[in-house]
């Protein structure tokens with residue numbers, strides 16, 4: 001069955017802007033499009049909003065915000081661009097990286113002032129890749145709260161959201177996208193006409209087939225993202241001749257608990273923890289960041305173990321209560337000696353003891369074989385802790401090529417009229433391949449930033465396009481609220 005079909009039958013519903021996906025990108029796009037005067041609705045595959053955005057810590061970068069100014073942080077788009085490029089290296093969408101850095105402060109302030117999202121500047125923690133405090137997050141540091149605030153903004157504006165109603169095909173007329181077909185829980189098809197369609201359906205982390213094809217390194221990691229990210233945007237875009245960018249880049253996390261799937265916060269590493277392989281040896285500088293280190297693990301000899309001590313565990317638990325899930329017996333081990341730890345995980349005791357001794361020497365100012373320089377609380381000391389971990393895939397970073405209005409581009413760089421993409425559906429700004437190009441906040445910057453841009457551009461497009469003669473509004477499955 002084709003993912004894109006020519007429009008031949010009448011439509012059931014007529015809209016200016018149809019948004020596919022009620023995650024960070026989709027909800028933001030809908031609010032922005034509605035604010036710009038467009039009649040807008042959202043269709044969501046699952047029974048509730050959120051997607052990966054709901055699983056995240058909700059941290060959104062903004063360079064030059066009034067919140068930074070209040071905290072005495074000097075920052076601007078230029079500095080942010082430099083930080084991003086330093087981590088990402090060269091890639092396929094430098095124009096998007098530039099544009100997102102340029103609008104990041106406006107985005108954060110718009111989210112707070114216009115969309116009513118509760119965000120504050122994170123000052124207590126310097127995120128990977130940022131030279132200043134720049135991430136703005138809900139006070140709870142929980143992406144579910146960001147989603148809840150965005151949903152409220154959608155509801156307040158009376159924007160319709162249909163849950164459990166995935167878009168299954170795009171509808172085209174000539175070369176233009178004119179809407180989408182959706183399938184509801186009862187198997188009933190609804191044909192929705194829209195002058196603009198925004199793809200906010202995220203990437204392809206949940207599609208084994210697309211991962212094997214486009215991002216094989218990530219295919220070896222355990223997927224820890226939302227189940228809805230099955231890559232429809234890529235499939236539909238390809239059928240329309242769209243280009244793809246940065247397809248083998250992804251956000252990983254090196255520290256998923258192998259026992260209960262809980263995330264072992266990277267603060268454990270920042271406080272002085274180390275990671276060893278099946279032989280009890282370190283193999284890279286752990287402070288390169290959780291995403292870059294995941295790529296190191298994917299090329300090393302697992303299983304892997306995070307080794308730290310009780311001081312670090314107590315310190316982390318005090319600041320981050322969910323860490324208690326990781327400290328449970330059966331998930332982590334605490335022991336008085338490294339020999340006990342080695343015994344519990346069938347590691348060679350001599351190798352483990354040598355590894356920890358070398359790391360401790362480096363933490364006291366000696367040279368580290370892995371070139372690590374930051375040791376947090378210093379050398380490890382008994383009693384020790386160990387958590388078996390596995391590398392995780394959070395989300396894919398590659399997607400459809402777009403211009404700075406989030407319009408989808410064909411491989412020859414012409415615009416696919418009527419089609420916009422953002423978030424994980426679009427090419428990301430975290431390098432061309434692998435997990436090393438990810439700067440903290442890149443995921444939500446692409447989701448909310450491109451949602452903001454796409455929503456406004458989609459509304460403008462709808463004002464310019466004469467709507468096709470649209471038929472009956474007889475069976476409307478689009479419902480309000482959420």
Ligand SMILES: Cc1cc2nc3c(=O)[nH]c(=O)nc-3n(C[C@H](O)[C@H](O)[C@H](O)COP(=O)(O)OP(=O)(O)OC[C@H]3O[C@@H](n4cnc5c(N)ncnc54)[C@H](O)[C@@H]3O)c2cc1C
Pocket residue numbers: 020021022023024025026043044045046048049050051052053054055056057058059060165166167168200201202203224225226227228229230232251394395422423424425440441442443444445447
């Ligand atoms: C554990 C975790 C922590 C993270 N932490 C951060 C962080 O702190 N900061 C950061 O910047 N990034 C973070 N990320 C990455 C970030 O969450 C994603 O990059 C971002 O949420 C993607 O947003 P999105 O709107 O594109 O996709 P999503 O938020 O996943 O939304 C996509 C929505 O589209 C729906 N959908 C899919 N297909 C269809 C269809 N055919 N029809 C209708 N609906 C469809 C999905 O069900 C979903 O609801 C994290 C990711 C994970 C997994």
